[in-house]
Amino acid sequence: MKRRNFLKGICAASAVAATMTPSALLAKEAHKGENALSYDAAVAAITSGKAVTDSAKVSLTVPEIAENGAVVPVKVNVESPMTDADHVKAIHVLTTKNGNARCADVMLTPLNGKGYFATRVKLGGTQDVVALVEMSDGSFLRAAKPVKVTIGGCG
Amino acid sequence: MAEARKSMIKFKPKKFKVGDTIKVDFIVIHPMDTGLKKDKKTGKVKPAHFIDNITFSLDGKAFTTMKVWETVSTNPYFSVNLKVPGKGKITVDYTDNTGEKNSKSKKLKPKG
Numbered sequence: 001m002k003r004r005n006f007l008k009g010i011c012a013a014s015a016v017a018a019t020m021t022p023s024a025l026l027a028k029e030a031h032k033g034e035n036a037l038s039y040d041a042a043v044a045a046i047t048s049g050k051a052v053t054d055s056a057k058v059s060l061t062v063p064e065i066a067e068n069g070a071v072v073p074v075k076v077n078v079e080s081p082m083t084d085a086d087h088v089k090a091i092h093v094l095t096t097k098n099g100n101a102r103c104a105d106v107m108l109t110p111l112n113g114k115g116y117f118a119t120r121v122k123l124g125g126t127q128d129v130v131a132l133v134e135m136s137d138g139s140f141l142r143a144a145k146p147v148k149v150t151i152g153g154c155g
Numbered sequence: 156m157a158e159a160r161k162s163m164i165k166f167k168p169k170k171f172k173v174g175d176t177i178k179v180d181f182i183v184i185h186p187m188d189t190g191l192k193k194d195k196k197t198g199k200v201k202p203a204h205f206i207d208n209i210t211f212s213l214d215g216k217a218f219t220t221m222k223v224w225e226t227v228s229t230n231p232y233f234s235v236n237l238k239v240p241g242k243g244k245i246t247v248d249y250t251d252n253t254g255e256k257n258s259k260s261k262k263l264k265p266k267g
Contacts, residue, residue: 035203035224071228082238095226099191103226106235111218113176113238120228122189 039094039101039130046092046105046132047140055141060131062145069123069149074103076131078115078141088115090134096144097127123149160184164245164261173239173265179211180234181247181259189225209249211235213263239265 037045043052061075078088087110093103103121115133123129130144162183171177183206190203205225210217219235237245242265248258 098226100224100226102224104224104233105222107220108235109218111213111216111238111240112236114236116178116234116236118232118234120232122226122228 035100035102037100037102039096042094042101043132046134050138050140052132052140052142054143055133058131058133058141058143060129060143060145062129062147064146065148065150066123067150069125069151071120072123072129072147072149073118073120074129074131075118076116076133076143078133080115080135082110082113082115084110085136087136088112088133089136091115091117092132092134093117093119093121094130094132095121095123095127096130098122098124123147125149160257162247162257162259164247164259166261166263171239171265173241175265176236176238178234179237179245180232181209181211182230182232183249183257183259184230185251187225187227187229187231204251204253206231206249206251209233209247211237212246212248213237213240214243215246239263241265 057079059077062072066072074093076091076093078091080086080088082088088108090108091106094101095103104119106117108115126146126148128144128146130142133141135141160183162181165180167178167180185206186204187206188201188204190201192201193199194201203225205227206223209221209223211219218237221233243263244260245263246258246260250256
C-alpha cells in the first residue's frame with residue numbers, strides 16, 4: 001500500500017468514526033430503563049391535573065455544580081406545623097431530564113415533627129432537581145433548582 | 156431471600172430528650188443498578204436491581220413510607236425527622252425489585 005492511499009484510508013476511517021459517535025450516543029440515550037417516565041408525565045401522575053404553585057415554604061438544598069453525577073445530595077425542608085390538621089403529606093423528588101424522572105416519593109405523617117427529607121440521587125446530565133410537596137389540604141407546592149453536572153451518573 | 160445486607164440506622168444528635176425532633180438516618184449497602192450499565196467483565200447489560208419500598212416504623216406503627224426508584228445513588232442514604240414520643244424501637248423494612256426483603260432495628264432511648 002502506498003503512503004498516500006494509507007493516509008486517505010485513515011482519514012476516511014476517522015471521518016466515519018466522527019460521524020458515528022454522536023449517533024451512537026443518541027442511540028444510547030434513547031435506550032431507557034423499564035421505569036422510564038418523563039418529567040411531565042410523572043408530575044401529571046402525582047398531581048392528577050391539580051395546579052402546582054412555586055412556594056418559598058419549600059427549601060431545596062442541592063449543590064450548584066456536581067462534579068460527579070452519580071452522587072448528588074438533595075435536601076428538602078418544608079415549613080409546616082406538622083399537626084393532624086395541617087401537615088406535609090408527601091415529598092416527591094423529581095428530575096427534569098433523567099430517563100426516569102422520579103427519584104423518591106416520601107409519605108410523611110405528623111409523627112415526623114418536621115417536613116424534612118434528605119437523600120442522594122444520580123443525575124444523567126445538567127438539569128433541574130424538583131421537590132414537589134403535597135400538603136394535607138390537597139395543595140401542591142414546588143421548588144426547583146438547576147444542578148450543573150460535569151460527569152453523568154446514569155447509563 | 157439473599158444474604159442480609161449491611162445497613163445502619165443513626166440518630167442525630169446522639170443525645171436527645173422526649174419531645175425533641177431528631178434526624179433518623181438510614182444507610183444500606185446496595186448496588187442500585189439502573190439496568191442500563193454494562194458489566195465490565197462479561198460485557199452484558201446488568202439487570203435493574205434497586206430498592207423500591209422502604210418503611211420507617213416506631214414500635215410497629217409506620218411513620219414514614221417511601222417509594223424509591225433506580226435514580227437514587229448506589230449505597231443509598233435516606234434521612235427523615237422524628238419527634239420523639241418516648242422509649243421505643245425504630246425498625247426500617249425495605250424490599251427491592253427482585254423481591255428481596257430485609258429489615259434493621261435500633262432502640263430509641265431518650266434521656267431526661
